[in-house]
Amino acid sequence: MKSQRGLSFFLVIFLILIIVGCIAIGFYLVRLDNVIRTKFEGQRWDIPAKVYARPLEIYNQAPVSEVNLIQELNMLGYHKAENYEHPGSFVLKGNNVLIHTRGFDFGDNSTEPEQVLDLKFAQDEIVDVKTTKPTETGMTRLEPLLIGGIYPQHNEDRVLIKLKDVPQPLIDALISTEDRDFYSHHGISVRGTARAVFSNITGGRRQGGSTLTQQLVKNFFLSPEQTYKRKINEALMAILLEMHYSKSEILEAYLNEVHLGQNGNYSINGYGLASQFYFGLPLRELNIAQQAFLVGLVQGPSLYNPWRNPERAKERRDVVLNNMLTTGYLSQQQYDKEIARPLGVIEKPSLGPTRFPDFMDIVRRQLRAEYQDSDLTNQGLRIFTTLDPVAQTNIQNAFKDSIENLTKRNPRALNDLQGAVLIQRPDNGELVAAVGSSQDFTGFNRTIDAKRQVGSLLKPAIYINAIESGRYNWASLIQDTYISIGSNGKTWTPKNYGGGEHGMVPMVQALEHSYNLAAVRMGQEFGVSAFTNNLRKFGVTSDIPPYPSTFLGAVNMSPMEVLSIYGNFATGGFKYPTKSIRAVVDQNGKVLDRYSLNVQQTIDPAAAYVLNYGLQQVMHSGTGQAAYRSLPNNLNLAGKSGTTNDARDSWFAGYSGNYVAVVWLGLDNNKVIGLTGSSGALPVWTNVMKQLHQQPVNLTQPDDVQWQWIDVPTGNLSAQGCSNAMYIPLLAGHVPTQSTPCAMPNQPMPDNNASAPATSSDDPLENLINQTTESHPNNTAPSAPPQVISSGSSN
CATH class of the missing domain: 3.30.2060.10 (Penicillin-binding protein 1b domain)
Structure with a gap:
C-alpha cells in the first residue's frame, strides 16, 4: 500500500513537472515568437546613407x-x-x-x-x-x-532588393545548391538537422543549419556561437518564422541578409551589394555564371575570394552550375555556355575607399551639421550631391600631374609639396570638384582645414572700395612708393615682392602686377575696417587681425574661404554660399531637404563690373598672363595670384563664365617652397581649367556703367588714337567732364550706352611699354612708370 502511494506521489510530481515544463516551453516559445515578429516586422537592417554624384x-x-x-x-x-x-x-x-x-x-x-x-x-x-x-x-x-x-558602427553595408527584381536564375541557383526542399519544408530539414547534431556530437566538422530559413535565423537573430542551445533556438525560430511569413518574404529577407564578403572593415551583405562589389554591375545585368558565383560564396566568402583564390572560386561556381543542371534549371546547352565563361570579376572591388575622399568629407561635414549620426548610419537616406564625377576625376589627375612636374624641377625643396583645388559654379554656388591632397586622404582636408596666409589674393577687396568711392578709376595714377605705418607701438614698412618702387602708376597696373606699396597706400586711405567689412560680406569667417598687414594677405584663410570671396566677383556682386548637396531623400522616396538657391548682393553690380575688368587685365597682361596664353583668348578669364612672405604659399584664384577655381600649394610644415603664385599655383590652375568645358566671362553691363577713353596723366576724357589713352569702364556718375586737346575736336558727350570693345585686341594695355610681370627675384623692377599709349599706336 505504501509503495502504491509512493508511486502515485512520484507520478503526480512527474505530471506537475511535465505541465510546468510545457508551460515554460510555451513561455519560451512566446518570447522567441515575440523576438521574431518584433524584428522581422520592424526596421530589419541599419541601412547606411548612400551618397551620389x-x-x-x-x-x-x-x-x-x-x-x-x-x-x-x-x-x-x-x-x-x-x-x-x-x-x-x-x-x-x-x-x-x-x-x-x-x-x-x-x-x-x-x-x-x-x-x-x-x-x-x-x-x-x-x-x-x-x-x-x-x-x-x-x-x-x-x-x-x-x-x-556613411556606415553604421557595426560596419555592415547592403543595397536592399525586392524579390520581384531578383533574376530567376539566381533564385534557381540558390535553391538547387542550398535548399532543394525550400518550398516544401516548414523551416527545418529533419535529415539535415540530425546530420549536423551527429557531426557535432562525434567531433566531426561542425555544420550549420541546412535550410535557407535556418540560415536566415542564424544570421538575422542569433549570435554565431556553436552551442546546442543556439542550434535548438535556430530550429524553433525557423519553424515559428515559417508559421508567420510566406516563403517569398523569407526568401527576400535571406537575399538581403546573407554575408557574401568583406570590403576592408565593411561587411558585404546581400546580393544587391555583392553584385556591385564583385562585378560593378546591378544584379539584373549579371549573366547566369556570375549569379552562380555569388550563390557559391554562401559557403565561404573568404574561402572562395576571387581575387585571392580565383581557381577555387571558379570550381565553386561550376559546382553551382552543375547543381542547376542536375535539378533541371539549366539545359545542357545553357550549362555548356555558362561553364565556359571566365569568372569575370572586376580587377579590384568597386566599393573600396571612395575615389573622391575630399569631396565626401565636405559632404559629411555639412550633413553632420544638420542630421543626427543615427539618421545618417541606419535610416537608408540617399544624398544627392553637386559633384561632377568626370570633372573631379580629370581634375584629380591634372592636379597630381602638375604637382609631379613642379616637384621634378626642385625635388629637394618640393618633395612633400601639397595643395588643394576647389571648383564651383558661380551662378548657383554648387561645388563641382574638390581635391585636398596630392597623396592619399588622411582625414586632413586641406580645402577646409589648411588655414594659410593668402598674400595678394585680397587686393581686389581693397580696390573695390576705391572704385565704389568714385574718386578712382582704373586709369587713375596712384603712388607705389615706400610707406611706414605705426601700429600698436611698432612701425610696419611693407615692401614690393622684388623690392624697389614704381612711382606713379595707373591703378590697373598696380593690380595686374600686384604692387604691394600701391595696395597698402590705397588700403590705408579707406581704412582697415572697410577692408575687413568687405571680406566678411564676401564670406570670410576666419579671424581677421585689425592691422594694416592684412592688406597684403597676412591673414590665415582656407581655400574654401578664398573660393567664397572670388565667387562674389564672378557673379558680378552676388554671393551664392558654397553647397555640396542638392537634396536628401529618405528610404521611402520622400525628399527631406532640397537645397535651394540662397543669394545675397554684396557689391553694387556697376562696381563689380568695373572690378571684373581689372581682374581680366591681370590675366591679359599681368601675373596671370601665362594662363591667358594657354587657354582660349575668347574666355575673357579673370583672376589674381597670391604669394606670401618668403614664398611659403602659392595661390591662384580666378574664373571663367561658368567656373570659379582656387588653387593653393604649400608644405604642411609651412617651410619655404620658393614658388610665387604665378610660378606655382597658376600652372596648376591652368591645367585644371583645361579639364572643364569653359564658357566666356560675360557679365551684363549695368546701365550706370559706360566705357570711355581716359587720358592717364590728367584723368580727363581722351579719344581713340590719342597718346596715353586708356579705354576702360567707368561708373556713369563719375565720368570726367573735361577733355584733352587731342580729344576736343571729336570728343562726344559721355554716352551711357557705350560698351566694351568687341575684342580684347582693342585694349591699349596690350601695348604697355616697359610692362612688368609679378615681382620675382629674377625680375628687375622698372625705374619709371610705363608709358600708356592708345590702341592706335604700336610698340
Whole structure:
C-alpha cells in the first residue's frame, strides 16, 4: 500500500513537472515568437546613407562632349556592345551614341524611366537628342554615380532588393545548391538537422543549419556561437518564422541578409551589394555564371575570394552550375555556355575607399551639421550631391600631374609639396570638384582645414572700395612708393615682392602686377575696417587681425574661404554660399531637404563690373598672363595670384563664365617652397581649367556703367588714337567732364550706352611699354612708370 502511494506521489510530481515544463516551453516559445515578429516586422537592417554624384543632364545643346559622356558611362558600369538590347549598354555609331539606360528613382515621384537614347555630337556638345520616352521638358538624366556611404558602427553595408527584381536564375541557383526542399519544408530539414547534431556530437566538422530559413535565423537573430542551445533556438525560430511569413518574404529577407564578403572593415551583405562589389554591375545585368558565383560564396566568402583564390572560386561556381543542371534549371546547352565563361570579376572591388575622399568629407561635414549620426548610419537616406564625377576625376589627375612636374624641377625643396583645388559654379554656388591632397586622404582636408596666409589674393577687396568711392578709376595714377605705418607701438614698412618702387602708376597696373606699396597706400586711405567689412560680406569667417598687414594677405584663410570671396566677383556682386548637396531623400522616396538657391548682393553690380575688368587685365597682361596664353583668348578669364612672405604659399584664384577655381600649394610644415603664385599655383590652375568645358566671362553691363577713353596723366576724357589713352569702364556718375586737346575736336558727350570693345585686341594695355610681370627675384623692377599709349599706336 505504501509503495502504491509512493508511486502515485512520484507520478503526480512527474505530471506537475511535465505541465510546468510545457508551460515554460510555451513561455519560451512566446518570447522567441515575440523576438521574431518584433524584428522581422520592424526596421530589419541599419541601412547606411548612400551618397551620389549629380546626375548627368542630357538635352539639346548640352555642353557634354562624346569623350566625357563615354567616360561617365564607363564609371557607371555601362559596357560597349554591338547592340543596345540590354540596360547598361551603349553603341557607338559615327557621331552618335545610343544608350540603353537603367532608369532611376530620385524620390518624390521624380523618376527617370529605363529607355533608349540616341545622342548626336558635334563640337563637344550634344546637338540632337532622340528618346524612346520623350519628356515635356526635353531633358533626361542618367542615373547618378554612387560615390560613397556613411556606415553604421557595426560596419555592415547592403543595397536592399525586392524579390520581384531578383533574376530567376539566381533564385534557381540558390535553391538547387542550398535548399532543394525550400518550398516544401516548414523551416527545418529533419535529415539535415540530425546530420549536423551527429557531426557535432562525434567531433566531426561542425555544420550549420541546412535550410535557407535556418540560415536566415542564424544570421538575422542569433549570435554565431556553436552551442546546442543556439542550434535548438535556430530550429524553433525557423519553424515559428515559417508559421508567420510566406516563403517569398523569407526568401527576400535571406537575399538581403546573407554575408557574401568583406570590403576592408565593411561587411558585404546581400546580393544587391555583392553584385556591385564583385562585378560593378546591378544584379539584373549579371549573366547566369556570375549569379552562380555569388550563390557559391554562401559557403565561404573568404574561402572562395576571387581575387585571392580565383581557381577555387571558379570550381565553386561550376559546382553551382552543375547543381542547376542536375535539378533541371539549366539545359545542357545553357550549362555548356555558362561553364565556359571566365569568372569575370572586376580587377579590384568597386566599393573600396571612395575615389573622391575630399569631396565626401565636405559632404559629411555639412550633413553632420544638420542630421543626427543615427539618421545618417541606419535610416537608408540617399544624398544627392553637386559633384561632377568626370570633372573631379580629370581634375584629380591634372592636379597630381602638375604637382609631379613642379616637384621634378626642385625635388629637394618640393618633395612633400601639397595643395588643394576647389571648383564651383558661380551662378548657383554648387561645388563641382574638390581635391585636398596630392597623396592619399588622411582625414586632413586641406580645402577646409589648411588655414594659410593668402598674400595678394585680397587686393581686389581693397580696390573695390576705391572704385565704389568714385574718386578712382582704373586709369587713375596712384603712388607705389615706400610707406611706414605705426601700429600698436611698432612701425610696419611693407615692401614690393622684388623690392624697389614704381612711382606713379595707373591703378590697373598696380593690380595686374600686384604692387604691394600701391595696395597698402590705397588700403590705408579707406581704412582697415572697410577692408575687413568687405571680406566678411564676401564670406570670410576666419579671424581677421585689425592691422594694416592684412592688406597684403597676412591673414590665415582656407581655400574654401578664398573660393567664397572670388565667387562674389564672378557673379558680378552676388554671393551664392558654397553647397555640396542638392537634396536628401529618405528610404521611402520622400525628399527631406532640397537645397535651394540662397543669394545675397554684396557689391553694387556697376562696381563689380568695373572690378571684373581689372581682374581680366591681370590675366591679359599681368601675373596671370601665362594662363591667358594657354587657354582660349575668347574666355575673357579673370583672376589674381597670391604669394606670401618668403614664398611659403602659392595661390591662384580666378574664373571663367561658368567656373570659379582656387588653387593653393604649400608644405604642411609651412617651410619655404620658393614658388610665387604665378610660378606655382597658376600652372596648376591652368591645367585644371583645361579639364572643364569653359564658357566666356560675360557679365551684363549695368546701365550706370559706360566705357570711355581716359587720358592717364590728367584723368580727363581722351579719344581713340590719342597718346596715353586708356579705354576702360567707368561708373556713369563719375565720368570726367573735361577733355584733352587731342580729344576736343571729336570728343562726344559721355554716352551711357557705350560698351566694351568687341575684342580684347582693342585694349591699349596690350601695348604697355616697359610692362612688368609679378615681382620675382629674377625680375628687375622698372625705374619709371610705363608709358600708356592708345590702341592706335604700336610698340
